[in-house]
Amino acid sequence: MSVHIIDVDDERLFRESEWIATGKIYPTDPPQYIQEAKIQVLMIPSEFAKHFPNSTLPVTQFLQLPLPRVSAKFLTIKPGILFSHDQPTTDPTCLLTHLLPNHDFLQKLEMEFGQAWFNGSKSIRDPRFNDGKDRLPLWTIKAWRELLNISQKKRQWERSYRWLQEESRQNILDTTTQNVIASAFTTLSSIGWDCCLPFQQGTVSTTVFPPLLSTDWLNDDLINMMMEKLSTELQVYPLLKDRIIIAPLEFAGEIIANGPSGIYVKKKGAGLLFQYEKHMKEKED
DSSP states (O other): OOOOEEOOSSSSOEEHHHHTTSSOOOOSSOOHHHHHHHHHHHOOOHHHHTTSOOTTSBHHHHTTSOOOOBOSGGGGSOGGGGEESSOOOSOGGGGGTSOBOOHHHHHHHHHHHHHHHHTTOOEEOOTTSGGGTOOEETTHHHHHHHHHHHHHHHHHHHHHHHHHHHHHTOTTOOHHHHHHHHHHHHHHTTSBTTOBOSSGGGTOBGGGOGGGGSSSOOOHHHHHHHHHHHHHHHTTOHHHHTTOOOOOHHHHHHHHHHTTTSOOOGGGTOHHHHHHHHHHHHHHO
8 A cells, every 4th residue: 555645845745645534634724735735636727727818818808708608506515515526537627617606515525625635535426517526625615615616717808898888989079088988998908817017025916907907995915015016216317206105004004003102113013104204304314
């Protein structure tokens, strides 16, 4: 009998023979080597991941893609019954056309996965199809999550695109507004639906843009991106850059949190207050 060892970056190696189907309880706070082993078990193979839409695909083309819809049928099923000790035997590409579980059900499934994995589960069964005879790989859970996220982002872009279309049909638009709308359509035909943006240290993507094409409030990411853009442009004005600071929303939060006492402590979340105080004092000297 061979011993399956998963090599992870930790002091210990994860040995299935020590943890899987041995009656152990999945830890509430698992050590790093167990977390890394779990990540590897749920990792989506590159052969399947290539079916996901490329993040650089223009928004207008992304909206034409057929994506699986979200199902409500899982609401009457207990997540635990989806785990099976059988080996996976079903072609996972069926996931690209089958209905997706909704967010709440998938979240419960993800929470139960750790213990089901420790209990010896090797596959996922979907009772909605083929009388529940299909056996899909455990990484189906991760694939469902990825497809659900993509589907949700597509709905956000669809909503914004419809809003732009409705605005373009207004009979009272002046020339400037017409040109802006035309420019927006052109942009949506060129920018990727989920491309990384050079703001907030690369942590945001074009998926933050849909609220701009709606009557929704601007979210924190958009406001911080605007502040970052203004702050960058300010640097080309020597007489202004040392006298003016354009701060992110976090700065307002620090003022609100520390304002009542008038005393701010760096360890309690006043990093920007200290940073800007130091900056102003240095410029005064």
